[in-house]
Amino acid sequence: MPTQLSVNLNKIALIRNSRGRDYPSISHFAHLALKAGAAGVTIHPRPDQRHARYSDVAALKEVVAQYPGTELNIEGYPDRAFLDVVLAARPHQCTLVPDEPGQITSDHGWNIARDLDKLKPIVAELKAAGIRVSLFVDPDPMQIVLAPATGCDRIELYTESFAHQHEQDDFTAEFARFAEAAAAASAAGLGINAGHDLNLDNLADFLVIPDILEVSIGHALTVEALHYGYTETVQRYVAILKAAG
Numbered sequence: 001m002p003t004q005l006s007v008n009l010n011k012i013a014l015i016r017n018s019r020g021r022d023y024p025s026i027s028h029f030a031h032l033a034l035k036a037g038a039a040g041v042t043i044h045p046r047p048d049q050r051h052a053r054y055s056d057v058a059a060l061k062e063v064v065a066q067y068p069g070t071e072l073n074i075e076g077y078p079d080r081a082f083l084d085v086v087l088a089a090r091p092h093q094c095t096l097v098p099d100e101p102g103q104i105t106s107d108h109g110w111n112i113a114r115d116l117d118k119l120k121p122i123v124a125e126l127k128a129a130g131i132r133v134s135l136f137v138d139p140d141p142m143q144i145v146l147a148p149a150t151g152c153d154r155i156e157l158y159t160e161s162f163a164h165q166h167e168q169d170d171f172t173a174e175f176a177r178f179a180e181a182a183a184a185a186s187a188a189g190l191g192i193n194a195g196h197d198l199n200l201d202n203l204a205d206f207l208v209i210p211d212i213l214e215v216s217i218g219h220a221l222t223v224e225a226l227h228y229g230y231t232e233t234v235q236r237y238v239a240i241l242k243a244a245g
C-alpha cells in the first residue's frame with residue numbers, strides 16, 4: 001500500500017483564528033482534502049490553541065466519519081486537557097509530541113530513555129480507548145529501539161533536518177540517517193510515520209525510504225495551495241505517494 005497522506009489543518013485554523021469567526025472553516029478544508037484523495041487529516045491543538053482548537057477535534061471526527069477508510073490524527077503534548085479531548089473524541093490515531101507550551105513549532109522528538117515511565121501510562125490509557133498511538137521522535141535509533149517499551153504502535157520521524165538538507169541540495173548523509181532510523185523502527189516492530197517540513201519538492205526523495213506508512217503535511221502544503229489551489233495541491237501529493245509505490 002502506498003504511503004498515506006494526512007493533511008495537517010493547523011494553518012487553516014491559524015487563518016481562521018485571525019478574524020474571530022469560522023472563516024475559513026477547517027471542516028470545509030478537511031472535506032476538500034479528503035475529496036482530493038488524502039487518507040486523513042491531522043490537527044495539533046497546542047495549549048494556547050493558537051491555531052487548532054480542542055473544539056475542532058470533535059468537528060473533524062464528524063467530517064472524517066463521512067469518508068469511509070479515512071483517519072483523524074490528533075497530535076499534541078499529553079497534558080490532561082489534551083488527553084481528555086482525545087479520549088472523548090477517540091480519533092484513529094494520537095501522535096504524542098514533547099513540545100513545551102511556548103514553542104513556535106515542534107522542533108524535537110521524545111527522550112524516551114528519560115520519559116519512559118511518564119509515557120507508559122499515557123500510551124496505555126489511549127490504547128485502552130482503542131486509539132493507535134504514535135510517538136514523535138528524532139531519527140535516533142538509540143531512542144527508537146526504546147519505543148516499544150512505551151506500548152506505542154508507531155513512531156513519527158521528525159523530518160525537519162531532512163527537509164533542511166534537501167533545501168541545501170546536500171541530503172545524502174541525512175537521508176542515510178533517516179534510513180537507519182527507519183530500519184531500527186521496522187526491526188523493533190514499529191509502524192513508521194513521518195512529518196514536519198515535508199513538501200512537494202522533497203517528498204519523493206524522502207519516500208525512497210521503505211515502509212513509511214503515513215506522512216502528515218500541512219505548513220508547506222498550505223503555502224503551495226496559494227499557488228496551485230488546495231484541491232490540486234493535495235492531488236499532487238497523492239500522485240507523488242502513488243508514484244513512490
Ligand SMILES: CC(=O)[C@@H](O)[C@H](O)COP(=O)(O)O
Nearest residue numbers: 010044075097105106195196
Ligand atoms: C509535530 C509536527 O511536527 C507538526 O505536526 C506540528 O503540528 C507543527 O505544528 P505547527 O503547525 O504549530 O508548526
Ligand SMILES: NCC(=O)COP(=O)(O)O
Nearest residue numbers: 195196197216217218219
Ligand atoms: N506531524 C507533522 C505534521 O502534522 C505537519 O507538519 P508540517 O507539514 O506542518 O511541517
